[in-house]
Amino acid sequence: MLSALQVLTVVVVGVMVGVEFSVAFVINRILDALPDDSSQLGRAHGGRMLGALMPFWYIGSLVLAAIWAVAAWHHDGTGLVVVAGGLLILSVIMSILLLVPINNRSKTWTPQTRPADWKQQLNRWDRFHYLRVAVIIAAFALLVAALV
Template sequence: MLDTLQVITIVVVGVMVGVEFAVAFVINRILDALPGDSGQLGRAHGGRMLGAVMPVWYVGSLVLVTIWAVAGWQQPGTGLVVTAGGLLIVSVIMSVLLLVPINNQAKTWTPENRPADWKRQANRWDRYHYVRVAVIIAAFALLAAALV
């Protein structure tokens, strides 16, 4: 049973990391290269779409890691799992305090109502997101190491 939980947790966290990595290093770069207002409109749409899914994914990942840590308390690697859980908590706190406030504004922007400094705000979101991606990659690596 613990083996199944570990595999499910690794897959869920790994796919989340992949999506967030793709947003940071692929999707946003593509959107930024589009002509006219297309990039800003794409970011707003992505903010609405992923903004609805990612909170469930982050919290769900944290719940799975917590269950793994509790169920495998006496197993080797539990310290790595607990540390990964701590990093996921950091990523959730970062999201709530730093990224969500920017995203909540940006997802409503259109070319007609966006603020003059919208690019600066998007760049600030990107910088915070890079740090969050590094944090969740570290958590994922710790979970993978805990299986070895």
């Protein structure tokens, strides 16, 4: 049962890392290459779509890591899982404090209602997102290392 939990946790966190990495280094670069209206509309749609899904994914990943840490408390590698869980907590805090406020604004923008500094706000979101991606990659790496 523990092995199934470990695999499930690694897969869930790994897919989340893949999605967030793709947003940072593929999707947003594609959208940024489009004309302003298309770029902003695409990001707003992505913000609505992923903004609805990611809270469950982040919290679910954290819960799975916590269950793993408790279930394997006296096993080798549990310290790595605990640190990974701490990084996942950090990613949730970063999301709530830094990324969600910008996303909540930007997902409602249209070409007619966006503020004059919309590009600067999205650039700020991108910088915070890069940092969050680094944090969840580190958490993922620690979870994988805990299996070895």
